[in-house]
Amino acid sequence: MTVRLTDVEQARSMLDQVVEETPLAHSRWLSTKTSTPVFLKCENLQRTGSFKIRGAYVRIARLNAAERSRGVVAASAGNHAQGVALAAQLLGCRATIVMPDGAALPKVQATLGYGAHVEFAGAGVTEALVRAQEIAEETGAVLIHPFDHTDILVGQGTVGLEILEQLPDVCTVVVPLGGGGLAAGISLLRDRRPDVRVVGVQAEDAAAYPGSLAEGRPVRGTMGPTMADGIAVAQPGLVPFEVIAEQLDEVVTVSEESMSQALIGLLERAKMLVEPSGAAGVAAILDRPDAFRGPIVSVLSGGNIDALVLLDVIRHGLSAAGRFMHLRVRFSDRPGSLMSLLSELAANGINVLDVAHDRSADSLGVREVEVAIEAATRGPDHRDAVRERLTGLGYDLR
């Protein structure tokens, strides 16, 4: 079946009183970096904290009365879970969500808060999906796939319609890409504006689209660990794949460092709390500031991040940006040696955050100590200058 922008327009009329028309915020920070206007489409501020409510609502609203009476079932670790749970609640339909055993507590609580029944199964979403399929077979509940269905795609595509209205002269839309429902839906705006470029962004260690596009069909990609759980999908969906193969201009990948730095930039400069997947578009823009023709819109697709994960990501991003320094220094165990090192760091404007003093490691000599220091710096130049100064003074840096 061919999906068109008119299908997205129909979906839009269903979502009128249901979803927020999220703001399109100009970013002075990114516009300066790229020398072209950049705007942020803030789906992190959408109901349930991501765009997922759009597709889930359209899909469930289009079930017939008999299907709806049997309820719906979905598998998800987070955003799709919340989208399906709220959509089902609004439409008076029972929802069962299967979540992986270790799903983050705030996401479990939010899903329960929208009235869904939650079950746990398996270590990841793939195992949870197996259980969701079993539930669908046992109970007749309708399985709501996160991306591989036309109704999901046209629901997510309403983000693109809003962008066209909010910024009629948009030239490039940069979109985080997982299974492909969001990017495929948004790319339908090209029916009206074929001149707009749509760029999909995946996490470099979990990117199934580049290989699938090269093969001309969805194939499984290798999945390494990534902080961007929302866009780590092992195999594209057939429905979105066909649209993406035809409509997307480019799929790019970004590193973990780029995503964590983008997330910190969004927090510090744009005052936006975004999850790693939601920051992937900004990471791609920061990686190649000259690559995209403006005005550019970067879709901030979600803002659901566990405070503990946020701590880790911020630490990772600050390290990647050279604003954290980890030093391991060996010296002979004489009174005052540690104080001299710390005084040297203080004299160089380094703020020490943590010190671990080890005298017992196997590899240490009898009167030797190793000190591990974590410190905040003013940036990579400052960090490098201090390392150089310590080496010049004869410190044995590891």
Ligand SMILES: Cc1ncc(COP(=O)(O)O)c(C=O)c1O
């Ligand atoms: C925050 C966020 N961004 C992007 C995506 C990718 O969406 P899709 O699978 O439709 O490509 C997801 C999917 O869960 C997500 O949660």
